Amino acid sequence: MNILKISSVITLLIGLTTSVFAQKFITKNGHTSFYSEAPMENIEAHNKEVLSIIDFESNEIVTTMLMNGFQFKKSLMQEHFNEKYVESDQFPKATFKGKFTPNETIDLSKDGNYELAVTGTLTIHGVTKPIDTSATIEVKDGAVSGKTNFNVKVEDYDISIPKVVVENIAETVLVTSEFTYSPYSN
Amino acid sequence: MKKLIKKYWIIPVLLTITLIGFSTYMYNKPRKNIIDAGAKYKVSSKKLFADFESNENQANKRYLNQVIEVAGSVKEVSKNQQGDFIVVLDSDGGFGTVRGTLIKNQKLEIDKIKEGEAITLKGICTGMLLDIILVDCYVIGET
Structure with a gap:
């Protein structure tokens, strides 16, 4: 009887601690933007509905977004982006899947900042390429936020830019992501 | 002929200005205003x-x-x-x-x-x- 009691208390405690310190975090409103700097003009677009899940147990991260969700200031640019360059109707999503290695063990129970080395694959326009980048993670009051930026070479993803507008669009665009995560329960 | 050009030179000039104006407008047009847009x-x-x-x-x-x-x-x-x-x-x-x-x-x-x-x-x-x-x-x- 006693053993039963103790074991049930232990199970309860384990259950409690895992729910307090969830290992998986999610955001459905992450922010990803890209910036293209070219002689004629600079172009930027923002997507504020990015889905990202980070798992601190397996050190995995998955991020996916809708290409149609990138908003530009000028409607014509947005139309060209979707119809001519990334062909959003055919390839509606961009996805990153990868693993990360933190510079030190991440302790979600106290505030701290961490540097991550991230390696994985990025799929845009139906083309999947390996990618290595770095990211930062901040743990504050039990909440987790992450930031990263990296360059994407447009050509790598079979996105062709017509010669006429080559002066307007850079060959490499800077992608920046910021995620504020909340604990995720299955 | 010269007289004609003198008289009507304004037409092509106006056309060009309109064309430039229109393309600039189209190029810089902001995104749809959702409040006025009709729902499909x-x-x-x-x-x-x-x-x-x-x-x-x-x-x-x-x-x-x-x-x-x-x-x-x-x-x-x-x-x-x-x-x-x-x-x-x-x-x-x-x-x-x-x-x-x-x-x-x-x-x-x-x-x-x-x-x-x-x-x-x-x-x-x-x-x-x-x-x-x-x-x-x-x-x-x-x-």
Whole structure:
């Protein structure tokens, strides 16, 4: 009887601690933007509905977004982006899947900042390429936020830019992501 | 001939100016103003989610980048990282919902929108992740 009691208390405690310190975090409103700097003009677009899940147990991260969700200031640019360059109707999503290695063990129970080395694959326009980048993670009051930026070479993803507008669009665009995560329960 | 040119030189000049003006306007035209835009489809959040769940490709063909009106019951109201309001509509889809990001300039008394309330969102459908996403949303009937 006693053993039963103790074991049930232990199970309860384990259950409690895992729910307090969830290992998986999610955001459905992450922010990803890209910036293209070219002689004629600079172009930027923002997507504020990015889905990202980070798992601190397996050190995995998955991020996916809708290409149609990138908003530009000028409607014509947005139309060209979707119809001519990334062909959003055919390839509606961009996805990153990868693993990360933190510079030190991440302790979600106290505030701290961490540097991550991230390696994985990025799929845009139906083309999947390996990618290595770095990211930062901040743990504050039990909440987790992450930031990263990296360059994407447009050509790598079979996105062709017509010669006429080559002066307007850079060959490499800077992608920046910021995620504020909340604990995720299955 | 010279007389003609002298008399009517203004026509090609005016045409060129109009053309340049028009192209500049088209080039710099801002995104659709959702408040004035007509909705192509009017659906319930349940129907919208069901359409995507049963056949995503078909639903993409129908709804992607279209202005649509979605009626449903409010599941959650929150703010995103940039401070824009997010209205989540129930869809009967268990985990999946319809999530709309509101435009900044709707002077909405967001506190008045309660969970379970029936509302209609007008916005542009960008597709499905876990949820159906609407951007540039406007809550119809609220001021």
